[in-house]
Amino acid sequence: MIRSPLSRRDVLFGAAGMGLTLATGAHAATDGFLTAADVHVNGYPTVEAVRWIGKQLEERTGGRLRIRVYFAGQLGREGDTVDLTRFGALDITRVNFAALNNPFPLTQLFALPYVFDSVDHMRRVVDGEGGRLVLEGFEQRNLIGLAIYDAGSRSFYNVRRAIHEPQDLQGLKFRVPPSDIFLEMAAALGAEPTPLPFGEVYSALQTHLIDGAENNWRSFQSSRHFEVARYLSRTEHSYSPEALLMSRRTFDALSSDDRELVAATARESVPYMRSLWDRMEEEARQIVLASGVHFNEVDRDAFHKAAAPVLEQYVARTDLRQIYELVRAAA
Ligand code: BDP
Numbered sequence: 553m554i555r556s557p558l559s560r561r562d563v564l565f566g567a568a569g570m571g572l573t574l575a576t577g578a579h580a581a582t583d584g585f586l587t588a589a590d591v592h593v594n595g596y597p598t599v600e601a602v603r604w605i606g607k608q609l610e611e612r613t614g615g616r617l618r619i620r621v622y623f624a625g626q627l628g629r630e631g632d633t634v635d636l637t638r639f640g641a642l643d644i645t646r647v648n649f650a651a652l653n654n655p656f657p658l659t660q661l662f663a664l665p666y667v668f669d670s671v672d673h674m675r676r677v678v679d680g681e682g683g684r685l686v687l688e689g690f691e692q693r694n695l696i697g698l699a700i701y702d703a704g705s706r707s708f709y710n711v712r713r714a715i716h717e718p719q720d721l722q723g724l725k726f727r728v729p730p731s732d733i734f735l736e737m738a739a740a741l742g743a744e745p746t747p748l749p750f751g752e753v754y755s756a757l758q759t760h761l762i763d764g765a766e767n768n769w770r771s772f773q774s775s776r777h778f779e780v781a782r783y784l785s786r787t788e789h790s791y792s793p794e795a796l797l798m799s800r801r802t803f804d805a806l807s808s809d810d811r812e813l814v815a816a817t818a819r820e821s822v823p824y825m826r827s828l829w830d831r832m833e834e835e836a837r838q839i840v841l842a843s844g845v846h847f848n849e850v851d852r853d854a855f856h857k858a859a860a861p862v863l864e865q866y867v868a869r870t871d872l873r874q875i876y877e878l879v880r881a882a883a
Pocket of ligand 1: 591630646647648703729749750766767768771794
């Protein structure tokens, strides 16, 4: 079940309280627990991957370092958890690149429409120099980029009709994550974009505030959006990955051995997360299709063409050029 997300005020108020207990540094310094946030439900691959890191840390430090994961948006929207982490009120957050696009421009490239050709292409890029550059970029803003996880590809789903070509999106309101790229992309494809937090999409579909949204198989299923939106069209327009971020304040308060251990364990969690992802994505696909959701292929070329101006506008930017060249080289 979807929990209603905390209001911004609740989050900031709560954060102030947490901040007081953290005034001298990381949680780990006081009770051994690092706190981590995720908007996904218990059992989602990102939630499980962070739990896995916690278990490894616990074993390898004899219980000195552990992680407590607050899932299902208990600590608020993704953007809010990023702020809490920057200020050191939260130790770790896992968010999608879409939630980082506006405040952290280097994250934009990986969220662009049709910038990757496949999951393998995206994995090669995030594992290489391109991923490293993006992760390092967070340091200027008081965050440590621990890992990039992946999230498959995103496709459009809605309550009204099958989408075959971009013009079928016309007149329909689609929820997009709070990212200018997603807004521009949905508009370029002909939809009416409505930015909303992930936790509000289910009720927005039910009340017809929106006609649809877009996401990957696993999120479509675990959020139960598929119970309301019965048309899923395979646009695969974005492979926007996931970021695992740590508060720089927490990281700096660790001993240098612990810093190395945390960074290495987070890197090791990537293949673990991917094995969970591949299995759960397939399970989600089967659950959705067995429920009778109408699934259709689209005119891929027409979607590429309609989204191309958004891609071109971003890759022309000098700060994104180097990463774009790495993406093309790995294609
Ligand atoms: C999911 C991401 C999650 C985002 C969500 C969204 O895993 O982090 O919050 O999409 O669309 O795929 O907001």
